[in-house]
Amino acid sequence: MQVLELIIFAGLAGIVLYQLYSVLGRRVGRQPEDAPAAPARPGVVAPDRPAQPADEGVALSGLAAVKARDPGFDLSHFLNGAKSAYQMIVKAFAEGDRATLKNLLAPPVMASFDAVIAQRESEGRTETLEFLHPPRADLDKVELKAGDLARMTVRFLAEFRSRSKGPEGEAVDDRRTAELWTFERNLKSRDPNWMLVHVDAAEA
Numbered sequence: 001m002q003v004l005e006l007i008i009f010a011g012l013a014g015i016v017l018y019q020l021y022s023v024l025g026r027r028v029g030r031q032p033e034d035a036p037a038a039p040a041r042p043g044v045v046a047p048d049r050p051a052q053p054a055d056e057g058v059a060l061s062g063l064a065a066v067k068a069r070d071p072g073f074d075l076s077h078f079l080n081g082a083k084s085a086y087q088m089i090v091k092a093f094a095e096g097d098r099a100t101l102k103n104l105l106a107p108p109v110m111a112s113f114d115a116v117i118a119q120r121e122s123e124g125r126t127e128t129l130e131f132l133h134p135p136r137a138d139l140d141k142v143e144l145k146a147g148d149l150a151r152m153t154v155r156f157l158a159e160f161r162s163r164s165k166g167p168e169g170e171a172v173d174d175r176r177t178a179e180l181w182t183f184e185r186n187l188k189s190r191d192p193n194w195m196l197v198h199v200d201a202a203e204a
Contacts (some may be wrong), residue, residue, distance in 0.1 A: 057075040060107040065144045066152075070187040075139065082154045082183060082194070083137040089196065094129040094162065098123065106184065106197040132159040132174070140180055147186045152194070153181055155202055 012016060085104055092100040096117045115125050120127070135158035143151040155178070162173045180202045183194035 029184070061144070062142045063171055066142060066150050066187065069144070069148055069150070071144040073187075077154065078194075079137045079139065079154065082152075082181070083156075085194070086135055086137065086154075086156050086181065086195070087131060087182075090158070090160070091129055093117070096126075096129045104193075104196055106195045109196055109199065125164060125165065128160060129160050129162050133159055149184065150187050151182055151184050151197070153180055153182045157204065177201040177204060 001025075036165055063075065089101065090098075091106075093113055093116075098114060098117065101113055105113060135156050137154065138155045140155040141151075145151060157176075157178050159174070159176045162175060164171050164173070175202040178201070180197040180200040181196055182200075183189075184197045185194045
């Protein structure tokens with residue numbers, strides 16, 4: 001009798017253990033290893049993913065486009081040259097020096113400057129100008145048009161003293177100006193000079 005009871009209890013124990021194993025041995029619910037990997041931060045590539053190559057079809061713009069067309073372009077050198085051209089042009093315009101202006105201005109700008117000079121001459125007026133401080137030059141905008149035609153807009157801040165003579169006598173005027181000058185050059189041209197193609201007033 002006892003042997004029979006032991007056999008029965010052993011069988012029941014085997015059944016219970018088998019059921020426990022069936023339940024505990026399964027992956028019930030979400031396991032730690034099932035959790036999704038944390039998303040990589042912007043700009044950081046996950047360790048198990050190779051970095052994607054940059055899109056070679058992206059078009060360059062601004063200074064990057066200019067340097068791509070002309071690797072020797074130097075912004076600091078350009079701004080120093082623009083500052084010198086600005087002083088030269090402003091002085092030549094005040095003094096009516098058409099020969100100097102013709103080498104630095106695009107034809108439409110030259111025509112506008114020449115009209116003002118001619119009017120001043122017809123009124124019997126003369127003018128000279130001196131800068132009180134070196135002008136400030138800051139790059140405002142860069143454009144690349146028609147392939148190799150670059151346009152650089154520079155914002156100038158300047159203080160100068162103007163001395164004028166006319167039928168009513170002499171006058172001295174101290175002025176502070178803010179202007180946007182746009183220079184243009186074909187980057188593939190052998191001529192290193194930039195031509196002034198547009199002038200706009202700016203906020204001081």
